[in-house]
Amino acid sequence: MLVRRITFLLFLLLCSAAAFAQRDTLSLNKDWQFTVDKKAEGLAGHWYTQPLPHTRTVQLPHTWNVEPDNQNHYGWGWYQKKVDVPGNWKNKRVVLEFGAVNHTAYIYLNGEKVGENIGDGFDKFAIDLSGKLRYGQQNTITIASNNDYGRNKVPFGSSFDWPNDGGLIRPVALIVSGKPAAHYLHVTPKLDVNTNSGTLQLRLGFGEAEARNLKFAVTITEENQPTKKLILKKTDKATWQNGEAVLSYALPKVNPWHFDFPNLYRIEVTVLNGRKAVDRISTNTGFREVKFEGGKTYLNGERVKLMGVEWTAGSNPDYGFAEPAAEIRRQGQLMKDVNAIFTRQHFQQSDVFYDYCDRNGILVQQEVPLWGPETPSNDTIRTIAMRQLQTMVHNNYNYPSIYSWGVGNELRGRNAHMKQMITDLVARARELDPSRHVAYVSNTLTQGFYNSPTFTPDAGSLGDYLMMNEYGGSWWALPVGEIHSYLDSVHQSYPNKPLFISEFGLVEPNFRGGDERRIQDLVYHMAVYESKPYIEGAIYFDLTDYRTHYPGTSEKNKYRRRVHGIYDMYGKPKPSMKVLREMSSPVEVQQLRQGQKGKAFVLIFGSVGLPQHTVKGYKLYLSDKEENWQKGKVYALPELKPGQKVDFEINDDFNGKGIITVVRPTGHVVSQKSFYTDSPELQPMGQ
Numbered sequence: 001m002l003v004r005r006i007t008f009l010l011f012l013l014l015c016s017a018a019a020f021a022q023r024d025t026l027s028l029n030k031d032w033q034f035t036v037d038k039k040a041e042g043l044a045g046h047w048y049t050q051p052l053p054h055t056r057t058v059q060l061p062h063t064w065n066v067e068p069d070n071q072n073h074y075g076w077g078w079y080q081k082k083v084d085v086p087g088n089w090k091n092k093r094v095v096l097e098f099g100a101v102n103h104t105a106y107i108y109l110n111g112e113k114v115g116e117n118i119g120d121g122f123d124k125f126a127i128d129l130s131g132k133l134r135y136g137q138q139n140t141i142t143i144a145s146n147n148d149y150g151r152n153k154v155p156f157g158s159s160f161d162w163p164n165d166g167g168l169i170r171p172v173a174l175i176v177s178g179k180p181a182a183h184y185l186h187v188t189p190k191l192d193v194n195t196n197s198g199t200l201q202l203r204l205g206f207g208e209a210e211a212r213n214l215k216f217a218v219t220i221t222e223e224n225q226p227t228k229k230l231i232l233k234k235t236d237k238a239t240w241q242n243g244e245a246v247l248s249y250a251l252p253k254v255n256p257w258h259f260d261f262p263n264l265y266r267i268e269v270t271v272l273n274g275r276k277a278v279d280r281i282s283t284n285t286g287f288r289e290v291k292f293e294g295g296k297t298y299l300n301g302e303r304v305k306l307m308g309v310e311w312t313a314g315s316n317p318d319y320g321f322a323e324p325a326a327e328i329r330r331q332g333q334l335m336k337d338v339n340a341i342f343t344r345q346h347f348q349q350s351d352v353f354y355d356y357c358d359r360n361g362i363l364v365q366q367e368v369p370l371w372g373p374e375t376p377s378n379d380t381i382r383t384i385a386m387r388q389l390q391t392m393v394h395n396n397y398n399y400p401s402i403y404s405w406g407v408g409n410e411l412r413g414r415n416a417h418m419k420q421m422i423t424d425l426v427a428r429a430r431e432l433d434p435s436r437h438v439a440y441v442s443n444t445l446t447q448g449f450y451n452s453p454t455f456t457p458d459a460g461s462l463g464d465y466l467m468m469n470e471y472g473g474s475w476w477a478l479p480v481g482e483i484h485s486y487l488d489s490v491h492q493s494y495p496n497k498p499l500f501i502s503e504f505g506l507v508e509p510n511f512r513g514g515d516e517r518r519i520q521d522l523v524y525h526m527a528v529y530e531s532k533p534y535i536e537g538a539i540y541f542d543l544t545d546y547r548t549h550y551p552g553t554s555e556k557n558k559y560r561r562r563v564h565g566i567y568d569m570y571g572k573p574k575p576s577m578k579v580l581r582e583m584s585s586p587v588e589v590q591q592l593r594q595g596q597k598g599k600a601f602v603l604i605f606g607s608v609g610l611p612q613h614t615v616k617g618y619k620l621y622l623s624d625k626e627e628n629w630q631k632g633k634v635y636a637l638p639e640l641k642p643g644q645k646v647d648f649e650i651n652d653d654f655n656g657k658g659i660i661t662v663v664r665p666t667g668h669v670v671s672q673k674s675f676y677t678d679s680p681e682l683q684p685m686g687q
Contacts, residue, residue, distance in 0.1 A: 022270065022280035023177040028081060028096075028141075029060040032168070036064055037076035037144075048108035048142040052080045060172055061099070061322035063165035065147075071558040077167055079143040083174070087136035093181040093279075094133060097126040099170025099350060101145050102321060103153050108142040110134060119153030119384045122348035122369065123391040124170070143168065154384045155347070159372035161562070162346065163314040164549040165321035170350055178278030180211040180271065182245075186397045187267055188435050191256055191287040193301035198254040198287045204238070204245040204269065212240055215272040216247060223266040223284055224359055225255060231265070235272070256300045257286030257400045259341040259361030260617065260665050264400070284358060286400030290437065292465055292498050297536045305612035306363065306537030307584040308342030309335055310503070312546035313349060315569050317558050320547065325352045332356035334543055334571055336668040339584035341611060342537055344441070344467070344502055346371060346409060348392050357401035361666055364399075365439060365467070365502075367406030368392060368425070375411055377421040389425060393432045404437040405429045410469065413442045413459030422459040439463035441502045443471075446489045461494050465536070467502035473521065474511045483528050491534045501529060501538035508563035515574045518566070522576060526583050530609035538610055540580055545569045578672075585671040586611050587618070587640065587662055592675035594656035595649065602648045602660055606640035615640040617665035622650055622658045626672055629661035637662070 033055035037047075047053070064070035064077050085094075098105070102121030107114050115127035133139055147166025149158045158164075183205040190199045202218065220232040231251060238245035255263040264284045271279035291298040297305065311331050314321040323331075328350055335343065340362055345353075347369035357364050368388050375381065389407065396402055407425035412418045422440050429438040442460030445468050460466055468490060470476075472483040491499060506521040508514070522540070529535045544565035547558065555561065561569060566577040591603035600622075606615055618637040623629040635650055662671040 022277050023175065023181070026174040026176065028083070028172045028174060031057050031081070032060060032062070033080045034058040034062065034064075035078050036070055036073055037078055038073060040076055042076055042078055042144060043106075047078055048106075048113070048144065049111040052078050052142070055080070060168050061170050061319075061324065063102075063167040063169050063320045063322040065163065065165040065167075066317060066320040066322070066558050072556070074148050074164060074166070075146060077145045077147075079145065079168055081141050083139050083141060085133050085135055085137060085139050089133065089176060090135045091179065092130070093175075093177045093179055094129045095126045095175040096129050096141070097124065097173050097175055098168065099124055099172065100348070101143065102147050102164075102166050102169050104146040104150070106144040108144075110140055111142075119150070120388050120391065121147070121153070121169075123388060124351070124395045125391065126175075129174075152380055152384065154381060154388055155369040155371045156375045156381055158549065159374040160346075160369060161371070161548050161550050162312050163320055163547040165314055167322065169321040177280075178271075178273075178276075180206055180214065180273065181279040182269070182271060182281045183207060184394070185267070185269060185281045185283050186394075187283055187285045189265075189285050189287045189400070190435075191254065191289045191300065193256075193289055196254060196256060198251045200249045200251060200267075200285070202247040202249075202267070202269065203241075204247075204271075204281070205243065206245060211245065213273075214238070214245070216245065217270040217272060217277075218247060218249075219268045220249075220251070221266045222255070223264040225263055254287045257288040257358075258300060259363060262286065262359055262361040262401075262666065264358060283398045284355075284400075285398055286358065288400055288403075290363070290403040292437070295496055295498050295534060295536075297465075297498055299613070302614060303612075305535075305610050306342035306500070307539075307611035308340040308362065308537070309338055309540045309543045309566075309580070309584075310343050310345070311335055311543040312346070313353075315544050315546035315561070315565075316571070317547065317569060320558065323350070325350075328352045329356050330571065331543070332360060332362070334567055335362060336360055336666075338540075338543075338566065338577060338581045339586070339611070339668075339670055342539060344406060344539055348388075348396075354396060354399040354401060358399055360668070361664075362401055364402045365404040365406045366392065366396060366402050367441070368408060370408035370411055370425075372410055373412050375408075375418075377411075377415070377418040382421050382424070385421070385425060386428060389428060390432060393429070397433065402436065404439055404464070405433065406467070407438065407440050407463075409441040410443045411440075411459070413440065413444050414456070419459045423462055426462045437464040439465055439467045441467040441469060443469045446486070446493055455493065457494075461497065465498040465500060466490070466494055467500050469503040470501050470525070471504065473524075474506055480524060483525070484531075487528070487532055487535070491532070498536040499534055500536050503539060503541040505541040505564055515576050518574070518576045519579050522579060522583065526610065535610070540566070540584075543567060544571060581669075582671060582673070583609075584611065585662070586613055586615050587637075587671055589660050589662060589671050589673045592656070592658065592660055594652055598652050600650050600652035600656060602650060604637070604640065604646050604648055604662075606642045606644045608643045612642045614642075618670070619663045620648065620650070621661040621663070622653055623661065624654050624658055626659055626661075626674075629659060629669075629672070 035055045105117045186203040188201040217235045222229045268282040344365040472478045473480040506518045542564040544567045545563045588605040620635040621629045621632045623632045
């Protein structure tokens, strides 16, 4: 303990030296004191004014709902930490930032309440501690966290189908900067698809009136690109609009962000007060255009169709919602391993997840967790949902992978009061962020399904495109042979709207048959979708079997789950994983046959189903086993457009047999097919 304290004090001394960085982020994830409050005594007992009773030491992120003694506790949990604050912080801005606390938090400093976050379990939030700290002394931070099934939160009550893990589920940090300090940096990039030039608007939020005399030193560099070029370095005064400092730049040449070429740019802004640098803030961005025209989808001017999978966070029982960064990235890798270039998220995710999508090429529709028909449209829920929408957009504004905001899922979109709330949320999303699209996810797009005599548009039509959950043959009492006509009726009802399948899949134990039935369901539904030229994309649900608080499972503990994935809860693949990967591949590898003089030919098509886009910069390998594909010779595939065929020549290293592996420019496998003859009756005579 003494060693840790000395190390922390040395670090603070470095921060306060003459070379003090303009902004420092100090992790507060180590050694919190924690106690559960199963009798809800803490608030009445003023626990925030004293050392917490019966504590143990925990590390963040943390949730009590994966602990044997607390896995079914839905109520209060308390956290406390002591922090030494240097005296020279008195003239600095000090912000306490929480990655997320599910779902309600009261924050106390030295026994005094300094902030709260009500009914929002997944958004990042911050409390400004400037002027409230005891400088040159030890300070005590206490957090009261609640994850009950309250009515004053979104998602409402118990309406949602995912875990209800409470606690400080994401990292906590102190952000220390000089003054005046930028509260945020929002970046709006625009791409000219004809010239690959770009414009960039930077908006910095300030709270101090004296900030209007500042200057800003801006540098823009290629972030994850091979050349790492510095493309802009300027110092300017800003114009001021609505309390924000605004800077605008024209960039004559940029490399667009694409799911196969996720080019990012690093923007760093140093805030100058006279000649003194008082703050520095940075972010990444990417230049891309997602456009809908005539019911079709275009990425950077290219006609595309999309395919992907959804991941439900908190599904690994070892972590629950308190997933470390490495586990989040591992789940992202599982998504890419089944060719995800497209996803939606029912609730707000960690910064680590969005950064992974930025760097690995996954387009995201990020949603407010308004979920399920039980959700009311009363003033309380409306207010909380609007606040969450604003926070979500504010926090995640700069991620190029997020192309759209979602305002809810299966909310009785034909109910007049609910439809009005959805209408208002859609309008507010457009107001907050005109640079992105907006959608609502529906399961009631046509009234024919509900035998209504007349047709009125569903709330799903309010967005820029249609997102429809489709469960013909399982949740829907609809014969699979009628899925064709049902989809046609949706398209005929909204002929000018692009239509995406936002969920499909098979869940056990509700629908028995195991992974064999899951594969049959996947193959049939994909065949239907690919036969419909108006379907622009699909998202398979779900990546993994996922933890849930919902009834209908055999477990009553942290292992309660929906068996809905192509991986199990720990990420072990099922046979359906490879089926989804091949069906989601942008290339179709159809043949490997022998040629002459030690050569072989691979017959490949660009996919005309889902997904559908130009294949560029892909590589091909031939190996004798799946696991050693990287040991073989690398072949650069020629550019392939959807439907285009290539008979590709390679060395015949394994006598007309082997494993063909095709890899994206990002290094992710898109297809891996075996061309060995396994059946004895098909072996040549004499073998």
